Amino acid sequence: MPGPTDNKNRIRSITVLGLMSALSLGIYAFESLLPPLFFIPGIKPGLSNIITLYCMKRFGRREAGMVLLVRIIISGILFGNPVSVIYSLTGGFTALLTEILADALLHGKYLHITGAFGGLFHNAGQLICAFFIMGSAAVFSYTPYLVLAGIITGMFTGLASSFLLKTKIPDKP
Amino acid sequence: MSDYMGKFKKPHILMSAILIIIAVFCLVLILREGRSRGRTVRIISGGTLLRTYDMSVITDDIYITVVPASGSGDAYILEGIQHPDSSYNVIRISPEGVCVTDSDCPAGLCIHRGSISSPGIPIACLPNRLMITIDDTEESSTDAWTY
Structure with a gap:
């Protein structure tokens, strides 16, 4: 999809990105209803990354960043607190930057590898964030669990996103 | 960037290898976790x-x-x-x-x-x-x- 050059494209891009933000928020809300998978904070499927990856591939990097930011702010207002917003921002944008870089290195192919790197760096970013918020280096003893979980869940969301991208979704009504 | 990276013919193999090495390393760390009683x-x-x-x-x-x-x-x-x-x-x-x-x-x-x-x-x-x-x-x- 080209950049918003004229008014019609602008309206469409606002609508579509708004829809994507709503989808991402819905997935995030659903995920927060699931019981914790594991006793370590931060291990969760990260399903809204499917939408982030999809937006990055289909609409562009800037657009993916906007959808991510909207999702984090609104989910923070609805279900979270200022601290959870800091964790989400650090994790989300570390993951997106990693995914942009990995996608360039992989020439836009192998989205599951991109997703795995995104998941890995999402958790690594949140771990460093936790170090500053908790004020204790003891959080780093969670590193192997979080890194492994990030790779597995990231690969899953990457695969899910590549299946979504193969699905024909009409651009025009 | 893609021109420069074009020299690597198969970046996915290298990147998968990195992921597998990290994953195996983490698994080893998890399995080797201490079973002794702390003080x-x-x-x-x-x-x-x-x-x-x-x-x-x-x-x-x-x-x-x-x-x-x-x-x-x-x-x-x-x-x-x-x-x-x-x-x-x-x-x-x-x-x-x-x-x-x-x-x-x-x-x-x-x-x-x-x-x-x-x-x-x-x-x-x-x-x-x-x-x-x-x-x-x-x-x-x-x-x-x-x-």
């Missing part, structure tokens, strides 16, 4: 070491309630099981190990974590900024883990 329990709130317990001298269950630092003051410990109006975590220290029995945090991951008795992964409660660690070292005034 010193540290109760850390917001980076401040509030109290330490020597596991070898504990004979009965001890209950404490940790209140994290808030706008009204620093973190502190209440003896016994308390339910203050502010945030709190109730911790039980017994000869078998340490666990969080009650907390006001939303997800309750610190309670689900169960009891710990060996050095390794600590109990963490992110909302209340609480960490409980066990290590092998003797109780000492200098602590390399806290800041």
Whole structure:
């Protein structure tokens, strides 16, 4: 999809990105209803990354960043607190930057590898964030669990996103 | 960037290899985690070491309630099981190990974590900024883990 050059494209891009933000928020809300998978904070499927990856591939990097930011702010207002917003921002944008870089290195192919790197760096970013918020280096003893979980869940969301991208979704009504 | 990276014919093989090496390394670290019994329990709130317990001298269950630092003051410990109006975590220290029995945090991951008795992964409660660690070292005034 080209950049918003004229008014019609602008309206469409606002609508579509708004829809994507709503989808991402819905997935995030659903995920927060699931019981914790594991006793370590931060291990969760990260399903809204499917939408982030999809937006990055289909609409562009800037657009993916906007959808991510909207999702984090609104989910923070609805279900979270200022601290959870800091964790989400650090994790989300570390993951997106990693995914942009990995996608360039992989020439836009192998989205599951991109997703795995995104998941890995999402958790690594949140771990460093936790170090500053908790004020204790003891959080780093969670590193192997979080890194492994990030790779597995990231690969899953990457695969899910590549299946979504193969699905024909009409651009025009 | 893609022109420069074009020199690598198969970047996905290299990147998969990196991921597999990291994953195997993590798995080894997880499986090698200590099974021995630790000696010193540290109760850390917001980076401040509030109290330490020597596991070898504990004979009965001890209950404490940790209140994290808030706008009204620093973190502190209440003896016994308390339910203050502010945030709190109730911790039980017994000869078998340490666990969080009650907390006001939303997800309750610190309670689900169960009891710990060996050095390794600590109990963490992110909302209340609480960490409980066990290590092998003797109780000492200098602590390399806290800041």
